[in-house]
Amino acid sequence: MKKRTFAHLDFHARDRIEALYHAGHLQQEIAEILKVDKSTISREIRKRSKKTGVYDATRVQAKALAARSNSKYQGMKIEAHPQLKAHIIAELAKLRSPDEIAGRMKKEKRTVRVGTNAIYKWLRSAWGERYCLYLCAKRKRTKKQKHLPKREMIPDRISIHDKPKTKGLVEVEGDTFLSPKKARTTESGFLGSVRGVHLLVGTKLPNLKPTTMSEGVSRSTEHLSADLLVLDNGIENKNHLDFPLDAYFCDPHSPWQKPHVEGDIGLLRR
Known part of the structure; x- marks a missing residue:
């Protein structure tokens, strides 16, 4: 069976409805002219006309656009589920990023969950903006990125899912962090967090080449007895074969797969 498709009436269609309706045409005739179902015309005239029976296309179009724009607001799903909202707020209070929160909910297979974009939309709405203070950037709006570099792939990349399952291996979660923009410098930093022992190692980098x-x-x-390194997919890790440790890479957009270093960098930024 062919799936039926629907489309909203635009101002041109409503203008024709007004002219035909006030000219005395039947609803069935108007529907045939506009090539829509009769029920569409019937519902439009019944719901949109004034109490006097006058159908004004300009007034109807304005009300329809207003109703459509207010039908869905940012963060609607989060506001509609108090338990989901409370969980997200609690995770934000633990200094976890929206990416990490969404990834954890997916991994835990929660019945009601949302993605990263939904959390950010909620944080930028009137309902969630008060919780932006838990974000590292503490911004309510994202900055537009211009002149993004061409995306390059990391050669010989090994997924985190392929790392050895041997017990007792010492894993280091690694990541980089940039200097604040107001510092006007390219200096960055590398931070490594050793899982299970609360040990941090790091160094300052003049750039991220x-x-x-x-x-x-x-x-x-160099003075660390570790077996492997867990990294993200930043192009600065392109020469991972030159690293002293075997490098394994997280899935794209999955910072929750290296939560220790993400949390430590968040604390360092404060």
């Missing part, structure tokens, strides 16, 4: 990153990782881990 792959060669600089390789040198920084080597300096940070």
